[in-house]
Amino acid sequence: MTVRINRDRLWSTLVELKEIGAYDDAATGLRGVRRLALTDADAEARRRCVAWMVEAGLRVRVDRIGNVYATRPGRDPSLPCVLMGSHIDTVATGGAFDGTLGVLGGIEVMRTLNDAGIETLRDIEVGFFTEEEGVRFGTDMLGSAVTAGRIPLDHAHKLTDADGKTVADELVRIGFDGDAHERRPVPHAYIECHIEQGPILADAGVDIGIVEGVQSISWQRLTLRGEAAHAGTTPISARHDAGLVAALVVVEARRMCDSGEFGQLRATVGNFTLGEGQTNVVPHEATITLDLRNPDDALMTAAEQHIAAYVASTATHHGVTAAWERMAKTAVVPFDTGIQDLLAATAEDLGLPYVRAMSGAGHDAQEIAAICPTAMVFVAGENGGISHTPREYSTPTACANGTDVLANAVLRLANQPQSGAGAII
Incomplete structure (x- = not known):
């Protein structure tokens, strides 16, 4: 029928x-x-x-x-x-x-x-x-x-x-x-x-x-904390710029996708906020969300490990602290x-x-x-x-x-x- x-x-x-x-x-x-x-x-x-x-x-x-x-x-x-x-x-x-x-x-x-x-x-x-x-x-x-x-x-x-x-x-x-x-x-x-x-x-x-x-889905929220400072008087070398580190993470996530190293990885930063952002103040805080997708569980794990290590080293280099919050995670x-x-x-x-x-x-x-x-x-x-x-x-x-x-x-x-x-x- x-x-x-x-x-x-x-x-x-x-x-x-x-x-x-x-x-x-x-x-x-x-x-x-x-x-x-x-x-x-x-x-x-x-x-x-x-x-x-x-x-x-x-x-x-x-x-x-x-x-x-x-x-x-x-x-x-x-x-x-x-x-x-x-x-x-x-x-x-x-x-x-x-x-x-x-x-x-x-x-x-x-x-x-x-x-x-x-x-x-x-x-x-x-x-x-x-x-x-x-x-x-x-x-x-x-x-x-x-x-x-x-x-x-x-x-x-x-x-x-x-x-x-x-x-x-x-x-x-x-x-x-x-x-x-x-x-x-x-x-x-x-x-x-x-x-x-x-x-x-x-x-x-x-x-x-x-x-x-x-495919596998990973949602995480990353909060970066640095130090507010005057945009005109603070030397670049003395800054603890949370916004800069957040921007670098966005660029690295895209590089990971383009590299092919992590298979068919797709990465998206859908939220990007700069605390109480002000035109003439170095950002003291930045929060982003990171959405990762991958049809291969092992490559998803590798991507998560890579971005975590990248954030840790980049934040340390710029004198910023980083805190991750897991929002969601599902395997293939x-x-x-x-x-x-x-x-x-x-x-x-x-x-x-x-x-x-x-x-x-x-x-x-x-x-x-x-x-x-x-x-x-x-x-x-x-x-x-x-x-x-x-x-x-x-x-x-x-x-x-x-x-x-x-x-x-x-x-x-x-x-x-x-x-x-x-x-x-």
Whole structure:
């Protein structure tokens, strides 16, 4: 049995949700989305998604970290469910597709099954996870990491934003401090549909990617402390310039990427602040964040060791102290080969060409992979696959094709009988 989702209905929900948290972006001249986790905009988007879930006849529950799940019952509720999901929070300069496609696509799968009157053996669930982006509270994939057991609930609840507001208090404030246990029942399988956020699919001329896994990710915050001094009277040789050391670290991170010594390393300094910066004062403090990505765990370790040694020697040379804070770290996560093959077969049955690819971005799927067989469907983006900007865009056709693959793979999984320890057969 093959199903096709309602393409116009999916697109209309994407367009509607985009307006929640919408803003006019001066840098691009485009309409972007700013929907940081647990803000008022996020709360409104959550309520809109819950309304769509209820309208589709789904049973909704919210857990203690604010993750939301909606269930379409199967014939045998004793069997583990098939789970779809992603996130609806965005970065401060986001677009309409990152994360949102996987959630609204999952809701559309449920509607499509309802329209066709299709029953499944297993329950099917669609969910969205709290604070995937990590922009507000500093830890990405927070909700999925809590439900998978990597981050304790108490630790997550105590995380604070730049204004000192905690995750726990904000969950209460927006009304999403649920009572379901955060360690959810283990699914039979999990599939996440997501825009690629890169150029691989577009370069190959296809809409569909079968994701093999997620590369290693390292987030650290580096604080450098020197000594404030007069910009005009202090000799260069006598300065303890924290800003200079921070700038040198940025340049060294780029050199590491260009050198090839650390494989396919990608390094980004996304935040750079100079304490109470003043035009005529040598900076006494600088804080930067360093985002490292690498598809090879050993080379990631080598890169981290190198930058740590570089910072230590450079800071000492300039009379500056350095303090590191680990924000996040995940190893390379390979996805289940059985589900990858099922997705590939589904795409072939639908007549959709595809490529296999490694994900450069982090996703909730990498956390859920720790508890059940997991894989992802990538959907091609326009403009070179650019994301985390209002320029992010995917076509109605690509979004629908990706959701068709999701729907038919989930339907097959949801009709699988129990085999061994929940194996994908």
